[in-house]
Amino acid sequence: MRLITALLFASSAVLALGAAAQTRIYCCDDAAGRKVCGDFLPAACQGRAYEERDNRGFISKSVEAPLTAEQQARRDAEAAKKEELKKKAAEERRRTLALLATYSSEKDINSARDRALAEVDKAMKQSQQRLEEANKKKQKLERDKEFYKGKPLPEQVKAQVLDNEKEIKAQQDAVEAKVKEMEEVRLRFAEEKTRYLELTGKKSTEAAPAVPAAPAAAPAKPAAEKK
Structure with missing residues (x-):
């Protein structure tokens, strides 16, 4: 009987120690700046930053306030x-x-630039040729319109005039786009060359453009002789 009682007492002590070891205390500063603590998160700590402490009072966890x-x-x-x-x-x-x-050299960049410019230039010349043909067609249509002066213009001629106007506008836009593209290609490769030289520490092999010499100063006028 005494043995059973001792065992029961020991078990109770162990359970009590375990519960104490698991005790958590929640603390925060309330709206008035006062420290509030409890075994459960106090109502005053809702929506505020709080700390979770163990049974020895050490902070085991910190929780920020909701944003x-x-x-x-x-x-x-x-x-x-x-x-x-x-x-x-x-x-x-x-x-x-x-x-x-x-690229392995500045020369590689220049070669790539020249190839890209050649492709754009080829496309631009094709558009210029189409524009020239469209302008020739326009001159012919103008003569046709002159033939029908004072008379209703046939629908077929009207349609040809309208198509010709659209073609001229399209080719003009294409030429302008290619001119802009060529400038963009030059700028892009110039930036790549500058970046390449910076990364590799190499010096440019291209000669710098010559700076024009300043004009010579005009000779001073001789002082007038006194009479």
Whole structure:
């Protein structure tokens, strides 16, 4: 009987110690700045930052207060900005590696530029030829219109005039686009060349444009002789 009683007492003590070891206390500063604690999260701590302490009073966990809509929006904006900067850095690194893998010298860049310009120039000349043909067709249509002067213009001629106007406009736009594209190609390769030389530390092999000499100063006029 005494043995059973001792065992029961020991079991109760162990359970009590286990419960004490698992005790958690929640503390926060309420709206008035007073420290509020409890075995469960006090009502005054709802929506506020709080600390979780163990039975010895040491902080085991800290929980931030929920963000307001404005704070959440600001945090989201900061995270989006960081992600954008991260993407830009990765893209810059990709472009750098691609640049170094594509070109082994400044001459390679110049050759690639010339090939690209030749392709654009070829397409531009084709558009210029079509534009010239369309303008010739326009002159013929003008003579046809002169033939029907004072008379209703046949529908077929009207349609040809309208198509010709559209063709001239389309080819003019195409030529202008190719002129713009050629400038963009020159700019792109110039930037790639500058970047390549910066990355490799090489010096440009192209001669710098000559700086025109300043004009010589005009000779001073002789002083007038006194009479």
